[in-house]
Amino acid sequence: MRWRTLLAPLLGLLLLLPLAWAIHTAMLGGLQPAPEAKLVPMLSPGERQSLMTYERPCSGREDCQPPLACFFNARSKWRYCTDSRCMTDQHCAEDMVCRTVEAVKGGPQLRQCTLVGVRKEGEPCSNMSSSRETACERGLLCQDRRCGRPCRVEEPGSCPEGFFCREGLDGPSCLPTCEGRACPEGQDCIQPNIEEGVSVCAQVHGQNCQRTPCPGGQKCSMWNTFSHPHEAWGTCLIRCGEEHTSDCPEGFVCQMHYCRKTCDPAVPNACGPYYKCHRYSEQYAWTCEPDM
Numbered sequence: 001m002r003w004r005t006l007l008a009p010l011l012g013l014l015l016l017l018p019l020a021w022a023i024h025t026a027m028l029g030g031l032q033p034a035p036e037a038k039l040v041p042m043l044s045p046g047e048r049q050s051l052m053t054y055e056r057p058c059s060g061r062e063d064c065q066p067p068l069a070c071f072f073n074a075r076s077k078w079r080y081c082t083d084s085r086c087m088t089d090q091h092c093a094e095d096m097v098c099r100t101v102e103a104v105k106g107g108p109q110l111r112q113c114t115l116v117g118v119r120k121e122g123e124p125c126s127n128m129s130s131s132r133e134t135a136c137e138r139g140l141l142c143q144d145r146r147c148g149r150p151c152r153v154e155e156p157g158s159c160p161e162g163f164f165c166r167e168g169l170d171g172p173s174c175l176p177t178c179e180g181r182a183c184p185e186g187q188d189c190i191q192p193n194i195e196e197g198v199s200v201c202a203q204v205h206g207q208n209c210q211r212t213p214c215p216g217g218q219k220c221s222m223w224n225t226f227s228h229p230h231e232a233w234g235t236c237l238i239r240c241g242e243e244h245t246s247d248c249p250e251g252f253v254c255q256m257h258y259c260r261k262t263c264d265p266a267v268p269n270a271c272g273p274y275y276k277c278h279r280y281s282e283q284y285a286w287t288c289e290p291d292m
Contacts, residue, residue, distance in 0.1 A: 040069045040103075040110045042084040042091070053081045061108070069103040071110055075130040084111040097138070100169040101127055109169060119147045122163070122176040122200070123229045124192075134226045143168035144198055146175050164197070176200050190232050192224040200224060202232040205274035205290070209234050219258075225292045233274070233290035253285045260287040 048054045051065045057080055058070035064081035072079040085091070086098035092113035099114045112128060117135025119125045125142040129135040136147035143166065151158040151165040151174045159165050159174035166175050175198050178189040183201035190210055191199045202224055209220035214236035224232045240247070240254035248259035263270040263277040263286050270277050271288035278289040 038109050039100075040067055040082075040084050040108050042087050042111065043067075048083065051081075055080050055082060061103070069108040069110055071101075071103045073112075074126065074128040075114075082110065086111050086113050099127065099142070102169065114142075119226065121147055121149060121160075121174070123147050124224060124226045126226070141168060141170050141173040143170070143173045144175060145192075146198060148173035148175055150174075166197070187230065190222050190224070190234075192222055192232065200229075200232075202230050205231065205233050207234045207236055209236050223290060223292075225290075228292055231292075233292070253287065255284060255287060260285075260289075262286060263288050 043051075051068060053063065053065045053068060056063070057078075058064050059079070061070045064070050068081040068083055070079060071082050089097050092098050095116055096113040097116055098111050100109050101112055102109055114128050115130075115132055115135040116138045117125070117129060117132035119134065119136045119140075119142075121137075121140060124134075124145055125136045125140075125147045126134040126145065127142050136142045140147040140149055148163065149159070151172050153165050153167060153172045156165065162176060162178065162181065163174035164177050165172050177197065178199045178201050181189070183189050187201040187203050188208060188211065189199050190202055190204060190208075204222075207214075210222060214220050218236040218238055220234070221237050222232050222234045238248065238252075238259040239257060240259050241257050248254050251262060252259040253262050254260075261271070265277045265286050267277075274291055275288045276291040277286050279286045
């Protein structure tokens with residue numbers, strides 16, 4: 001009989017173990033954060049007013065109450081907490097369209113109203129542009145800083161010749177490529193400082209560092225801008241400052257993390273053709289920059 005007396009509590013304990021494990025698992029599940037929604041919703045006026053951090057300056061998402069994201073508006077040059085301001089074009093003014101932007105690279109996405117502009121298919125563009133001169137025509141999407149028509153990734157023929165289809169934040173669009181194609185005389189097929197795979201025909205000023213690679217440790221910079229879509233400025237840049245201890249060569253100054261050639265604005269053509277002597281503000285030195 002004694003063994004039955006001892007066995008009863010043990011059987012009770014064994015019966016309780018599955019229940020205890022279930023409770024433990026549920027508690028752990030409750031402590032785990034829920035998957036974060038990628039797209040920040042569009043809130044009602046009342047919901048916006050109830051959030052103390054709405055449209056307040058921020059340096060990161062931790063400064064914003066959920067579901068707000070910390071967003072840098074390139075048009076207003078201001079970083080602030082906000083929600084999506086549109087979901088469709090009907091939420092925007094007549095001369096604007098609703099487009100998706102990232103608060104930070106790979107981070108939360110917002111829908112914002114952006115200008116309809118004059119940039120044509122394949123030309124450089126800017127999301128959240130402050131000028132129609134740098135925004136795409138109606139019907140085109142600005143992806144990887146290039147205007148392109150919507151397309152279907154599974155159908156290569158949905159893009160015109162000289163373009164390929166790539167997925168973007170607002171769906172796939174056609175991006176330019178000149179790989180394997182002949183460029184007009186005086187132009188080279190170059191990859192501007194944008195996503196891999198995009199290439200355009202352009203007249204190169206300065207160093208064509210994509211044809212002749214830069215010396216070890218230097219970065220090839222190839223810029224192509226809105227106002228000069230068929231021209232590019234190439235140069236080999238030396239990193240400097242912060243963790244980069246390399247001293248700049250004589251005649252160069254460390255500015256914005258790269259060594260830049262100094263110049264005297266009083267000397268005509270001090271930087272040579274296609275370049276100008278420029279400074280970004282009074283706190284910067286005069287340096288030779290592309291004349292774009």
